[in-house]
Amino acid sequence: MTALLEARGLRLAFGGVKAADGIDLAVMRAEFLAIIGPNGAGKTTFINMVTGYLRPQGGTITYEGAEITGRRPREIVRRGIARSFQLPQLFSEHTVEENAALAIAARQGIWSPFVPLLRPAWRDEARELLDRFGLLPLATRRADALNEGTRKLADIAMAVALKPRLLLMDEPTSGVSASEKMAVVETLARVLREAGVTAVFVEHDMDVVARFADRVAVWSQGRIVALGPPAQILADPVVQREVIGIERHA
Amino acid sequence: MTLRRIELLLALLGAGALVLAAMTTPWLKFVLTIALAKGIAVLGIMLLLRAGQVSFGHALYVALGAYAVAFLAPVLPDAALLLPAAALTTAVVGTLIGLFVSRYREIFFGMLNLALSMVFYSMLEKFYHYTKGTDGIRVPPLTVAGLELDRVTHEWTIFGIALALALGFGAFARVYLASPMGQALTAIKTRETRLDFMGVSARSVLLAAYVLSATMAGCAGALIAMATRHVTPLLSYWTASGELVFIAILGGAGGVLGPFLGAVTYELVRVYAAATVADMWQMILGAVLLLVILFARGGIWGLLALRLQRRGAA
Structure with missing residues (x-):
């Protein structure tokens, strides 16, 4: 396997708080990499730096051999990196179908003022995508009328509509009910595996991590303190005490 | 029948009603021409409202279009040439200003537009040698496509052009608002950051709408100059911009008919209120x-659309 994304010596501090303190990480093609760690460890900061929302104060990020450090979010997404958000970022006045269609239109870069957003080709693609996520019955519902779990899925569906090669997801299962969580991640994993998408996801549910991650990176105080297969990492007594223990009480 | 189809039908019926009103009450022809021109300017403002941005300075482009006609009329005395010239002038200036103001949002966007319109107002007022200051400039009689027209025919022609442009x-606005470009305007209002993470420049989306709105306002100004045949700096004054926002709220920003319903209502209320209670017409408009x-937060169009939807659902 070759590295799709490589971070080298990433550093970023907010005042005296080190959110990234020399992050070195290589994400391999087609793998599912889970990021775990206590709140404030710098997990979201890493996603924000990779996707261009935050500019690192030091270090480099390389994607498919090209340096993307500090580039703007829209340049990075055009290179094939998409993200979903901890708090779903949907267009609340649009329907679910229109949200997906806007992402499809954005991907295709067709901004003609004479083509309707829901033209047949885009509507079909949007519906097919929503169907894969089990959202088709809600296609014509406004985004602000969805429950949190469904909003989360729709948010990820929009990122997938961009047909990324690398998808970064910030807590994809937060807000999803415990009874639906595994089914949702199952669906998500299937869609991403079928599309050959490499995924990096921040996750607090260790059952989800154990079941879906190929590797786990453990974050603490802006550093990666452990990296390896889930069975090895989740069995590590230090990780259990310092990270999982904290999270179970969070 | 869908609301979009009803909207189309209402537009055609409304156009017919305006022609009928102008035929039966000749003095209304002028009032309705001005109302249509203002409706076109407000249509542009409506595009920006879709992105959640209110321009308090769009009278700048109305005045620019009007002065473009006034300055060019002596060398280019034909309405068919002056109208595109005014549109082009405002599109170019709209692009230059838009590149700057599209970086800002909400109150900063609104106030920057206001500030620029007041700068333009001051220039029109102070550079007397070129602009004739507050006296304004008289627009000479114009030909239309090479034809010299008598006063009544000229009035009908300008009315017809205003109606056709409206x-x-x-x-165009209907098609534009249904396109990804138009839908992205609403996306700016609700979740601009997401657009960036989809690879879309929100600034470019807003800039395109801004240039369109400036061009529409420029055409409105050109029509006003052709109808009144006199332009003054007051066209660019902040109250003129406020009037356009007033009409936008009155008519409603939910559909393209809103600006025209608002403009016609505004002009008619103003004319009749001024005629019946000369000292209180502003109070009546304020009360409205x-x-x-x-x-009726959705304005006149909002009320109408709600009633039509209820009737459709019943």
Whole structure:
């Protein structure tokens, strides 16, 4: 396997708080990499730096051999990196179908003022995508009328509509009910595996991590303190005490 | 029948009603021409409202279009040439200003536009040698496509051009708002950051709408100059911009008919209120706006659309 994304010596501090303190990480093609760690460890900061929302104060990020450090979010997404958000970022006045269609239109870069957003080709693609996520019955519902779990899925569906090669997801299962969580991640994993998408996801549910991650990176105080297969990492007594223990009480 | 189809039908019926009103009450022809021109300018403002941005300075482009006609009329005395010239002038200036103001949002966007319109107002007022200051400039009699017209025919022609432009811009705005470009305007209002993470420049989306709105306002100004045949700096004054926002709220920003319903209502209320209670017409307009804000947030079009939807659902 070759590295799709490589971070080298990433550093970023907010005042005296080190959110990234020399992050070195290589994400391999087609793998599912889970990021775990206590709140404030710098997990979201890493996603924000990779996707261009935050500019690192030091270090480099390389994607498919090209340096993307500090580039703007829209340049990075055009290179094939998409993200979903901890708090779903949907267009609340649009329907679910229109949200997906806007992402499809954005991907295709067709901004003609004479083509309707829901033209047949885009509507079909949007519906097919929503169907894969089990959202088709809600296609014509406004985004602000969805429950949190469904909003989360729709948010990820929009990122997938961009047909990324690398998808970064910030807590994809937060807000999803415990009874639906595994089914949702199952669906998500299937869609991403079928599309050959490499995924990096921040996750607090260790059952989800154990079941879906190929590797786990453990974050603490802006550093990666452990990296390896889930069975090895989740069995590590230090990780259990310092990270999982904290999270179970969070 | 869908609301979009009803909207189209209402637009055609409305156009017919305006022609009928102008035929039966000749003095209304002028009032309705001005109302249509203002409706076109407000249509542009409506595009920006879709992105959640209110321009308090769009009278700048109305005045620019009007002065373009006034300055060019001596060398280019034909309405068919002056109208595109005014549109081009405002599109170019709209692009230059838009590149700057599209970086800002909400109150900063609104106030920057206001500030720029007041700068333009001051220039028109102070550079007397070129602009004739507050006296304004008289527009000479114009030909239309090479034809010299008598006064009545000229008035009908300008009315006809205003109506055709209103229908044309209205049809274009409908198509534009249904396109990804138009839908992205609403996306700016609700979740601009997401657009960036989809690879879309929100600034470019807003800039395109801004240039369109400036062009529409420029055409409105050109029509006003052709109808009144006199332009003054007051066209660019902040109250003129406020009037356009007033009409936008009155008519409603939910559909392309809103600006025209608002403009016609505004002009008719103003004319009849001024005729019946000369000292209180502003108070009457203020009361109308208050009622709209309190009881009909979607404006006249919002009320109409709600009634039509209820009837459709029944």
